[in-house]
Amino acid sequence: MTYFEQKIQENDFALSSYDYTLPSSAIAQNPANPRESAKLLIYQRENERIIHSDFYHFCDFVPQDTLVVFNDTRVIKARIYAHKLDYTTQKPSDKIFEIFYHKPLPSTSVPLFLVQIKGRVKCGDMLLIHTDSQNLSFSAQVQECLDNGLRVVSFMHNEHILGLTQVLDMLEKYGHTPLPPYIKRHDTPQDAYFYQSVFGKKLGSIAAPTASLHFSQESIESIKTHFQTCFLTLHVGAGTFMGVESPDIRQHSIHKESFSLSPQSAVAIEQAHKVLCIGTTSARCVEYYARYKVLQGECDIFLYPSKAFKRVDYLLTNFHLPKSTLMMLVSAMIGREKCLEIYDIALNKGYKFYSYGDGMLIL
Incomplete structure (x- = not known):
């Protein structure tokens, strides 16, 4: 069994197995400013090493010959x-x-x-x-x-x-910036800037693709200097906040979100040596394309343990809600038990969770 293959256990399909205790003090209420000052946990699957850093050093950890995929959706003042x-x-x-x-x-x-x-x-x-x-x-x-x-x-x-x-x-x-319900304050003019990626172009999301929020224009230019990049569009819908209700997660019917990618991005994804997706939205879109080879439509792919990634090699993501489909997606890549273990380490190290929180780079 290689490092990216996971041993599936029966309780990997139990909704209750994705629960964890999160103190309210660990939920980020405000953005990191500057954006790159957010903490970055790096998990290297091959040797199970965990490194603690920040987004100023993001490029130092990404392997060479990697295609970095961004979601260029823009958040509506919904x-x-x-x-x-x-x-x-x-x-x-x-x-x-x-x-x-x-x-x-x-x-x-x-x-x-x-x-x-x-x-x-x-x-x-x-x-x-x-x-x-x-x-x-x-x-x-x-x-x-x-x-x-x-x-x-x-x-x-x-x-x-x-x-x-x-x-x-x-x-x-x-309209007002649609801050998620776990941010317990009204939006401010500052949120109109920080709850939006600096490269967001296409209006359509009602929630931010939060892994993208960690990059300033300068850091994006640095990534483009060091790595091949491409963009796709997946508009984040309200379903991203909808909980899983079925005790067996395999019975969950996941929400649909509209997506599109250019022929040029599709070719780049197919020809890349390794693919790093910036956020779960990019990962879902790439995996949907890898399976169905369509350039636009409604993405309804649900990734969880036993549903192997076919094209995504690495993932940058935030720390997600208990029992959420996003946490299950991360578990599909590193295993449920390892996901819970890393979340516990992050909490003990003072990482902030959810939309305005810190990030994790899975290699």
Whole structure:
């Protein structure tokens, strides 16, 4: 058995086997500044060596002749606030409703969007988002209430129904950075910069591909100097925060996320000697492409112990939530017991966990 082959145990499929205790003090509430000042744990599988460093020294550990793959998705300001219109008075209520944008729905005669809404609403309700100095208002009208708690809405500017590009423009202007629920504070202007990779170009994610947050423009240029690089796009959806509920993880139906990669990136991935993915999103996309050879679509690959990586050799990732599909993906690469062991070491060494936390480089 080589160092990257894992001995599978029956409890590797038990959801309870991916639990661990995480004190709230270990959850990063703010970004590392500068970005490279975040801690970096390096795990070398071949000799099971663990090294503690930081992102200033990232290039020192990556083996030569490695292709580094980045996800160039850009995070939408997906959280927006509104007041429900009172049909009796035709005035907005005082209560604030939070609308959390998910994604556009397949083409219909009227552009429709999937959202979450905090607060009780029914079909037909109008939520006023913003009124400008010329008394022109942006609003969302509830078109359907789904059984899973999500809502289908149309967005409008006065009486004009908005398409996708116009909705994204509105969100960029009036929306808020969609910090995850375990960051216990409101977003700030600082988050608009730090909860976004410096190379993010294509709007579509409602959560950051967090391994990418550790790199400044200078460090990206350094990586490009030392290694071959390529980019792909996988838009992170709300499903990334959805927990696994089935006691046997093999019964879990993972969420789908839209992806695309250029023919040039596909060739680079196929021809590379070794592939290092920056983040689990890049890894899922590369592994999906390795299996199905399609350049765009909906990625629904679920990697866990017994589901071997076919193309990804190395992985940079953050430290993830207990019982999460992301933790299972890491376990697919290094084994569940080793993953839990490293997490315990990281906690004892003061590493910070989750989105704004520190990173782990698996070699």
